[in-house]
Amino acid sequence: MGGISLPRMLIGTNWFLGWSHRTAACDSAIREKFACPADFYPVIETFLGAGIDAVMAPISGTPVMAEAIDYAEQRSGRKIYRIDTPGLNVDNTASGRAEARNAVRRSRECGSDFCLIHHASAEQLVNKNKRAITRLPDYLEMIRDEGMIPGLSAHMPELVIYSDENGYDVETYIQIYNCMGFLMQVEVENVARIIWNAKHPVMTIKPMAAGRCTPYVGLNFSWSTIRGCDMVTVGTNSPREAAEDIEISMAALERRFPDLEARSSPFRQAVLGDKNNENE
Numbered sequence: 001m002g003g004i005s006l007p008r009m010l011i012g013t014n015w016f017l018g019w020s021h022r023t024a025a026c027d028s029a030i031r032e033k034f035a036c037p038a039d040f041y042p043v044i045e046t047f048l049g050a051g052i053d054a055v056m057a058p059i060s061g062t063p064v065m066a067e068a069i070d071y072a073e074q075r076s077g078r079k080i081y082r083i084d085t086p087g088l089n090v091d092n093t094a095s096g097r098a099e100a101r102n103a104v105r106r107s108r109e110c111g112s113d114f115c116l117i118h119h120a121s122a123e124q125l126v127n128k129n130k131r132a133i134t135r136l137p138d139y140l141e142m143i144r145d146e147g148m149i150p151g152l153s154a155h156m157p158e159l160v161i162y163s164d165e166n167g168y169d170v171e172t173y174i175q176i177y178n179c180m181g182f183l184m185q186v187e188v189e190n191v192a193r194i195i196w197n198a199k200h201p202v203m204t205i206k207p208m209a210a211g212r213c214t215p216y217v218g219l220n221f222s223w224s225t226i227r228g229c230d231m232v233t234v235g236t237n238s239p240r241e242a243a244e245d246i247e248i249s250m251a252a253l254e255r256r257f258p259d260l261e262a263r264s265s266p267f268r269q270a271v272l273g274d275k276n277n278e279n280e
Helices: 024-033 037-049 063-076 094-109 119-125 136-145 158-166 188-197 215-225 239-254
Strands: 009-011 054-057 081-084 114-117 149-153 173-176 202-205 231-234
Touching: 009 037, 009 239, 037 063, 037 239, 054 063, 094 114, 094 136, 114 119, 114 136, 119 149, 119 158, 136 149, 149 158, 158 173, 158 188, 173 188, 215 231, 215 239, 231 239
Parallel strands: 009 054, 009 231, 054 081, 081 114, 114 149, 149 173, 173 202, 202 231
Antiparallel strands: none
């Protein structure tokens, strides 16, 4: 995309930054676990070991995430591609545009390769009557001027459709996509159709519906229903979770069963292969 080769799995960050989509207690536990840049490294290192070298996050708005990526690059000696999702002031005023330009500049200053306008900002510009995203080219030009690759975070699926119809200068989209329809604004089948018809690669997010389905179910669904150019963004809470998600994904792409330990249970049935805990 835009001359950069990205892995098909991207490192997600909700489970680094405390956006669990579950409870305030869960959010706090995540932030306590990932309190400083060194805390992130074991998870990022696991992804890097599989060639997964791209992170999606509101990097310019979360200093600890930017510092964690810097730390991981220094420890590993590897370049990590940064996909930033900044919020912009989209007021059609001189002060609003100046604030937006400063936000884009901060994205570049923290080393971002991609700058995808956050959906909360982009959706304010959508005109359904005209099937257009008003003044979007102004902000995409700001991103190009700073030497980054532009895209859209498109939780609202119309963003993908209208962007393609109008030929806006974007290279990629972010779109919520999971088997449960979690946080999706229209039915799963319709979002799948939008992804398949998109003119640019799509970075799908929330494949496990924020923990509402298992990785085996969520990742197999995503990999089997997107195109070869599309990506899946995966957030994890530990190196072992990252390793499991990588193995499940590789198995899905290779059409085999993943090499995974069975989940523990106090009286697991013999059919699950535990001869020491037969419950008959």
